[in-house]
Amino acid sequence: MGKKRVMVVGGGLAGLAAAMKLAELDIDVDLMSLTPVKRSHSVCAQGGINACNEQTRQLGDSEWKHFDDTVYGGDFLQHQPPVKEMADWAPRVIDLMDRLGVTFNRTHEGFLDRRRFGGTLYKRTAFAGATTGQQLLYALDEQVRRWEAAGRIKKYEFWDFLGPILDDQGECRGCVAQDLVSMEIRSFPADAVVVATGGCGLIYGRSTMSMVCTGSAVSRCFQAGAKYGNPEFVQVHPTAIPGADKLRLMSESARGEGGRVWVPRTPHDSRAPGDIPENERYYFLEERYPEYGNLVPRDIATREIFDICVNEGLSVETDKQCVYLDLTHIPVAELNRKLGGILEIYEKFQGVDPRLNPMKIFPAVHYTMGGLWADYQRTAEGGLEPGSPRNQVTNIPNLYAIGECDYQYHGGNRLGANSLLSCIFTGLFTAPGLQNLLESQSGAAAEMDASLFESERKRHQDQHDQLLRRDRGGENPYLIHQELGDVMTKAATVVRRNEQIQEAYQTVSDLEARAAKCSLSDTGNWTNQNVVFTKALQDMFPIAKAILKGALQRDECRGAHYKPEFAMPSLESTDAAGRQAEAEAWCDRFEANNEKWLKSTVVRWDGSEPDIQYEDVDTSLIEPRPRLYGLVGAEVIMEVWKARRAKQKAEKQADPNAAATVGS
Amino acid sequence: MAEEAREGRSSKDHFEVRILRQNGPGQSSYWERHRVKYEHDMNVISVLQRIAAQAETVDGKSVAPVCWDCNCLEEVCGACSMNINGRVRQACSALVDRLLEDNPSEIELQPMTKFPVIRDLMVDRSRMFRGLTRVKGWVPVDSYENMGPGPRQTRATQEVAYPLSECMSCGCCQEACPQYTKIELTRQEGESEEDFSARKNEAFDRGFVGAHAISQAMLFNSNPTGKNAAGERLDALMAEGGIQVCGNAQNCVEVCPKNIPLTTSIARAGRATTLHALKKWFDE
Numbered sequence: 001m002g003k004k005r006v007m008v009v010g011g012g013l014a015g016l017a018a019a020m021k022l023a024e025l026d027i028d029v030d031l032m033s034l035t036p037v038k039r040s041h042s043v044c045a046q047g048g049i050n051a052c053n054e055q056t057r058q059l060g061d062s063e064w065k066h067f068d069d070t071v072y073g074g075d076f077l078q079h080q081p082p083v084k085e086m087a088d089w090a091p092r093v094i095d096l097m098d099r100l101g102v103t104f105n106r107t108h109e110g111f112l113d114r115r116r117f118g119g120t121l122y123k124r125t126a127f128a129g130a131t132t133g134q135q136l137l138y139a140l141d142e143q144v145r146r147w148e149a150a151g152r153i154k155k156y157e158f159w160d161f162l163g164p165i166l167d168d169q170g171e172c173r174g175c176v177a178q179d180l181v182s183m184e185i186r187s188f189p190a191d192a193v194v195v196a197t198g199g200c201g202l203i204y205g206r207s208t209m210s211m212v213c214t215g216s217a218v219s220r221c222f223q224a225g226a227k228y229g230n231p232e233f234v235q236v237h238p239t240a241i242p243g244a245d246k247l248r249l250m251s252e253s254a255r256g257e258g259g260r261v262w263v264p265r266t267p268h269d270s271r272a273p274g275d276i277p278e279n280e281r282y283y284f285l286e287e288r289y290p291e292y293g294n295l296v297p298r299d300i301a302t303r304e305i306f307d308i309c310v311n312e313g314l315s316v317e318t319d320k321q322c323v324y325l326d327l328t329h330i331p332v333a334e335l336n337r338k339l340g341g342i343l344e345i346y347e348k349f350q351g352v353d354p355r356l357n358p359m360k361i362f363p364a365v366h367y368t369m370g371g372l373w374a375d376y377q378r379t380a381e382g383g384l385e386p387g388s389p390r391n392q393v394t395n396i397p398n399l400y401a402i403g404e405c406d407y408q409y410h411g412g413n414r415l416g417a418n419s420l421l422s423c424i425f426t427g428l429f430t431a432p433g434l435q436n437l438l439e440s441q442s443g444a445a446a447e448m449d450a451s452l453f454e455s456e457r458k459r460h461q462d463q464h465d466q467l468l469r470r471d472r473g474g475e476n477p478y479l480i481h482q483e484l485g486d487v488m489t490k491a492a493t494v495v496r497r498n499e500q501i502q503e504a505y506q507t508v509s510d511l512e513a514r515a516a517k518c519s520l521s522d523t524g525n526w527t528n529q530n531v532v533f534t535k536a537l538q539d540m541f542p543i544a545k546a547i548l549k550g551a552l553q554r555d556e557c558r559g560a561h562y563k564p565e566f567a568m569p570s571l572e573s574t575d576a577a578g579r580q581a582e583a584e585a586w587c588d589r590f591e592a593n594n595e596k597w598l599k600s601t602v603v604r605w606d607g608s609e610p611d612i613q614y615e616d617v618d619t620s621l622i623e624p625r626p627r628l629y630g631l632v633g634a635e636v637i638m639e640v641w642k643a644r645r646a647k648q649k650a651e652k653q654a655d656p657n658a659a660a661t662v663g664s
Numbered sequence: 665m666a667e668e669a670r671e672g673r674s675s676k677d678h679f680e681v682r683i684l685r686q687n688g689p690g691q692s693s694y695w696e697r698h699r700v701k702y703e704h705d706m707n708v709i710s711v712l713q714r715i716a717a718q719a720e721t722v723d724g725k726s727v728a729p730v731c732w733d734c735n736c737l738e739e740v741c742g743a744c745s746m747n748i749n750g751r752v753r754q755a756c757s758a759l760v761d762r763l764l765e766d767n768p769s770e771i772e773l774q775p776m777t778k779f780p781v782i783r784d785l786m787v788d789r790s791r792m793f794r795g796l797t798r799v800k801g802w803v804p805v806d807s808y809e810n811m812g813p814g815p816r817q818t819r820a821t822q823e824v825a826y827p828l829s830e831c832m833s834c835g836c837c838q839e840a841c842p843q844y845t846k847i848e849l850t851r852q853e854g855e856s857e858e859d860f861s862a863r864k865n866e867a868f869d870r871g872f873v874g875a876h877a878i879s880q881a882m883l884f885n886s887n888p889t890g891k892n893a894a895g896e897r898l899d900a901l902m903a904e905g906g907i908q909v910c911g912n913a914q915n916c917v918e919v920c921p922k923n924i925p926l927t928t929s930i931a932r933a934g935r936a937t938t939l940h941a942l943k944k945w946f947d948e
Contacts, residue, residue: 021808024808035743036743036789036833038741038832038833039735039736039741039742039743039832040741041735041736043736043740043832044736044738044741095811095812095813095814096808098813099805099811099813099814099889100803100805100814101802101803101829101884101887101889101890103822103825103826103829104822105819105822106818106819106821106822107819108819109816110816110817111816112813128826128829129826129830131740131830134830134832135829142801143802143805145796145801146800146804149797181782210735210736210737210741211734211735211736211737212735242705243705243707243737244703244704244705244706244707244710245706245709245710245737245756246709246738246756248737248738249738337823341740341830345739345740348739348757349707349738349757351759428808472726476717478713478716478717479717521716521726521727521728521729522719522728522729523728524687524728526687526688526783527688527731527782527783527786528728530716530729
C-alpha cells in the first residue's frame with residue numbers, strides 16, 4: 001500500500017473534500033490544479049447549501065423530500081440512488097462543515113440560520129453571508145493545508161492536466177500534466193485519478209464561470225474514451241449582471257431573501273424605478289406562479305425573464321435585455337447581514353447601490369448538469385453502497401469523476417444550493433471506495449515499467465512542440481473563442497430550435513477546423529499562457545459538439561432543455577368535460593414522451609464526432625410525474641394523473657407477474 | 665508638451681495602456697505601450713484580454729501577449745492583484761471609466777513588487793500560503809466522521825469571524841506593508857525540487873508573516889474548537905518574522921479590497937501575544 005497514490009485533478013470543493021478524506025484514510029494524494037486551490041471556481045458560489053434540518057423537519061420536511069425536490073426539479077433525469085444518498089448525507093455534510101469552522105450565519109439563539117431557495121417550499125439552505133462557496137472552500141483548503149504540512153498531500157498548483165494515461169488493458173495508470181510556469185511536461189503514475197475539474201462555461205464565451213472553467217480536463221478524458229452524459233443540459237441562471245468580460249452571478253439568495261422580479265407594464269418606461277407605482281409594475285413571476293412566486297426553479301425563471309424581454313418586449317432598457325430584481329423594500333441592515341457580499345459585487349461592478357435601486361439583471365450560462373458518465377453501486381434500499389469502488393468511476397477503470405464534472409446528481413436542471421452539496425458529498429463519499437480499490441489492486445502504478453509513462457509524456461511533448469513551431473499568420477485563438485461563444489449562446493441556451501442547432505453545428509465544425517490552424521503569438525517556453533489557452537480552446541470543440549448534437553436529437557422539453565416546438569400545452573377548454581378530455585390527452589402524451597425520452601444521453605467521442613446512445617434512467621424510488629409549475633390546468637392534469645397511477649397500481653396488484661417485473 | 669502629446673494619443677475611442685513587463689525571473693523589466701479600443705463597461709481584465717488578442721504594441725510591433733493571473737473576475741478569488749495607476753488592487757474590479765477619469769492619458773499596470781515576478785504581471789505568492797501554514801490556519805478537528813454539529817455560536821461571534829474569513833490571500837496588504845520585503849530565491853544547479861522548496865520555506869519562515877496571516881491566526885483563535893491550538897498560533901506570531909515586525913503603518917487595512925479589519929486583528933494579536941508571553945514566563 002505504501003507506494004500507492006491517488007491523483008486528484010481539480011482543487012474546488014469536490015477535489016479538496018476527496019483529498020482530505022483520502023489523507024485521513026492514510027492514502028498519499030497528489031492534488032493538481034490550474035490555479036492555487038484557494039482560488040478555485042467554488043469561491044463564486046454565493047447562496048448556500050441545502051440540507052433537511054431540525055427546523056424544517058418539524059414542518060414535515062425529511063431527507064426524502066429533499067431527494068424528491070431534487071429529482072422533480074431535475075425533471076426525473078437523474079438515476080435516483082445517488083441523489084437519495086446525497087440527500088441522506090446532506091445534514092451530515094453541513095455538520096462537518098460547521099465543525100471545520102465555516103462561518104455560517106446564526107439565529108439569535110446560536111443555531112445555523114436557513115434561507116429558502118428555488119424549487120422547494122422549505123427553508124433548507126444554510127449560508128455564510130452571500131459568500132457560502134468561498135467559506136466552504138476555505139474550510140476545506142485549510143484542512144488540505146493541514147495534511148500538506150503533515151506530508152500526506154502534495155500540491156501541484158499551476159499545472160494543466162493534459163490527459164489520463166491508459167495501459168494496454170485500457171485501465172488508467174496516471175496522467176500527463178504540464179507546469180504552467182516552466183512548461184515542463186511530466187507523467188504522474190497514480191493508482192487512481194479523480195477528475196474534479198468543474199464545468200465548461202467558457203465554451204459559451206462569457207458565462208458566470210471562472211476563467212479556468214474551460215472543460216479541457218473533462219474533454220481530454222472524453223477524447224481518451226470516457227463517456228459523457230447529458231451534455232445538452234446546461235443551466236442558464238436567471239439572474240446575472242451583464243459585463244464585458246464576464247456575466248457575474250447575482251445569487252438566487254437575493255430572491256430567497258425576498259427579492260422581487262418585475263418590469264414596468266409600459267415598455268421601456270422612462271421613469272426611475274422608484275417612481276413607478278405598484279399597479280404599473282408587472283411582477284410576472286408572482287403572477288404566473290402564485291405558489292412559488294419568485295422562487296420557481298431556475299429553468300422556469302430563466303425562460304420567463306427571456307420571454308418577457310424577447311417576446312413581450314418589456315425589457316427595462318431599449319438597447320439591452322434586462323429586468324429589475326428589486327430588494328429596496330428590505331431594510332438595509334438586514335440586506336447587509338444576509339446579502340452583503342453579493343450586493344457589494346453589484347455596487348462595485350455597476351456603480352449603483354442595489355439597496356436603494358433595483359438591480360438590472362439577465363440570464364447567463366451558469367452550470368453544466370451534464371458531465372463525465374459515472375457509475376454507482378445500488379443497495380437494496382435504493383441508496384449507494386458505501387465503500388464500493390464502483391461509485392463515481394467512469395467507464396475507464398481507475399478514472400473517477402466527482403463534483404460538477406460528473407453527470408450524476410442534477411438531471412435536467414439543478415436546484416439552487418444543491419451544487420455545493422453534490423461537490424462535497426461526492427468528494428467525501430468516493431474516498432472510502434478509492435481506498436478499497438487501492439487495496440484490491442495487485443501492484444502500484446509507480447512500480448510499473450516506465451516506458452508507458454515516458455511514451456505518453458513524449459506524445460504530449462511532441463504535440464506541444466508542434467504547436468509552438470506553427471508558422472505565424474494563422475488563426476487567432478482568442479477571436480475563435482469569441483465566435484464559438486456567440487454561436488453556442490445563440491443556439492444552445494434558453495430556447496432551442498432544431499434548424500438553428502443544425503446551423504450552429506456546421507459553424508462549430510468550421511471553427512474547429514480553423515482552431516486546428518491557430519498560430520501562436522507567443523512561441524516561448526516560459527509561462528506561455530497563449531499556448532495553454534490554444535490547447536484549451538481546441539479541446540472545447542468535442543464538448544461543444546456533444547452539447548449541440550445532444551440538444552438536436554432530444555426532441556422534447558425537459559429541465560433546462562427547452563424546444564418550443566415540443567412544449568407540453570396548457571389546457572384551453574373552459575368546460576369541465578373538455579378539460580378532463582384535454583388532461584387525459586395531456587397525460588397520454590406525457591407518458592409516451594417519457595417512454596421515448598426519459599433516458600440519459602450518453603456520448604462517446606469517435607475521434608472526430610460525438611456518437612450518441614441512450615440509457616435507461618433508474619427511477620425506481622420516485623415515479624416520474626408531470627412537472628407542472630405554473631401550467632394552466634395543472635390541478636386537472638394532476639387529478640387525471642393520480643387516478644391513472646392508482647388504477648395501474650391496482651392492476652399490478654391483481655396481476656402478480658406484472659408486479660414482479662416492476663419491482664425488479 | 666510631452667503631456668499634451670500623450671493626451672493626443674488617448675483619443676475618445678481608444679486609450680493607451682503602459683505595462684511594466686519582464687520576461688522571466690531575474691531578468692530586467694521594460695515598459696511597453698498598447699492601444700486599446702474603448703468599449704462600455706470595461707475593466708482591466710477585459711483590457712488585458714484585448715491586448716492578448718491583438719499581441720501588438722502601439723508602434724505596431726508584434727509581441728507575446730502580456731502574462732497575468734486571474735480567475736473569478738468578481739473579486740472573490742484573489743488572483744488578479746497588481747499595481748494599477750500606482751495602487752495595488754484587483755484588476756477585475758478596476759473599471760476603465762474610473763481609471764480614465766483619474767488619468768485620461770493612460771492606464772499604468774505594474775506587477776506587485778513584494779513578490780518575485782514570474783513573468784510580466786504574474787508573481788509568485790506561495791509565501792502567503794506558507795504564512796497560513798506557519799500560523800496553523802485551520803480548525804484541528806479529530807476526524808471527518810459524522811460527529812454531529814459543531815459548538816453552538818452566537819450571532820455576535822459569527823459577525824466578528826465572518827469578515828476575517830473573507831480574506832482571499834490576494835496579497836494587497838503585503839504589497840502595501842513597509843515591513844514586508846521581497847524574498848526571491850533561485851533554484852541552484854543540481855538542487856532537487858524538494859530541497860529548493862524546503863530552502864524557500866525556511867527563508868519564508870524567517871520573513872515577516874504579514875497582516876493576512878496574523879488576522880487568520882485571530883480568526884482560528886476565536887473559533888470554539890480552533891482555540892485549542894491558540895497557544896501554538898501565538899508562539900508562531902512571537903517567533904522570528906512575527907507580529908513584532910509590524911511597524912503599525914496601517915497601510916494594510918487601507919488597501920484591503922475586502923475591508924477586513926486587519927489592524928483590529930493585529931491589535932488583538934498584540935495583546936494576546938503579550939499575555940501569552942507573560943503566562944509562559946510565570947509558568948516556567
